[in-house]
Amino acid sequence: GQNIDQPTEMTATEGAIVQINCTYQTSGFNGLFWYQQHAGEAPTFLSYNVLDGLEEKGRFSSFLSRSKGYSYLLLKELQMKDSASYLCAVNYGQNFVFGPGTRLSVLP
Amino acid sequence: NAGVTQTPKFQVLKTGQSMTLQCAQDMNHEYMSWYRQDPGMGLRLIHYSVGAGITDQGEVPNGYNVSRSTTEDFPLRLLSAAPSQTSVYFCASSALGVEAYNEQFFGPGTRLTVL
Numbered sequence: 001g002q003n004i005d006q007p008t009e010m011t012a013t014e015g016a017i018v019q020i021n022c023t024y025q026t027s028g029f030n031g032l033f034w035y036q037q038h039a040g041e042a043p044t045f046l047s048y049n050v051l052d053g054l055e056e057k058g059r060f061s062s063f064l065s066r067s068k069g070y071s072y073l074l075l076k077e078l079q080m081k082d083s084a085s086y087l088c089a090v091n092y093g094q095n096f097v098f099g100p101g102t103r104l105s106v107l108p
Numbered sequence: 109n110a111g112v113t114q115t116p117k118f119q120v121l122k123t124g125q126s127m128t129l130q131c132a133q134d135m136n137h138e139y140m141s142w143y144r145q146d147p148g149m150g151l152r153l154i155h156y157s158v159g160a161g162i163t164d165q166g167e168v169p170n171g172y173n174v175s176r177s178t179t180e181d182f183p184l185r186l187l188s189a190a191p192s193q194t195s196v197y198f199c200a201s202s203a204l205g206v207e208a209y210n211e212q213f214f215g216p217g218t219r220l221t222v223l
Contacts, residue, residue: 004150098152099150
């Protein structure tokens with residue numbers, strides 16, 4: 001299968017910047033998604049990258065390097081409500097493969 | 109728009125029982141999928157469909173059946189429930205782009221416990 005790796009847990013302080021990394025197998029890659037999931041809720045879409053480079057959307061940005069099989073999600077000006085799991089998902093053909101998720105805790 | 113709806117929200121089954129998890133979407137999306145989410149494992153794809161009458165297996169299809177008779181509905185059937193199927197099940201849908209897939213919209217989930 002296609003392994004996707006993310007750190008299991010991260011902690012950051014309110015107002016700070018945090019970067020969540022994701023690595024994946026490049027063969028068959030069609031695009032990469034980031035989702036946010038609060039505890040007990042469904043995932044919600046954050047960003048989509050298909051070409052190399054940075055996609056910025058408000059406080060959230062996502063970067064992709066296709067040749068390196070690497071992406072990151074950058075969260076700026078962290079708020080308490082950003083405490084959640086962040087899921088990296090790769091589209092391979094008609095399949096979507098999700099990483100294990102990174103649980104982010106934002107401390108006051 | 110209701111988006112993606114799932115029923116029931118919670119279910120407890122005994123080993124060997126069968127049941128159907130319902131999923132419906134009102135966004136006219138071609139692509140629909142079922143995932144299970146277990147602690148530390150992320151979302152794993154069970155089955156998916158790219159349109160009415162077309163279904164295919166994902167990463168963990170054993171013990172589950174699906175059908176897609178309409179664009180709107182994509183039920184997931186557990187044939188003979190086992191404790192290993194205790195999980196949270198999410199249904200998702202998305203439009204199909206010309207060259208790549210679009211974002212998936214997820215239902216609220218069904219929390220299933222098999223005793």
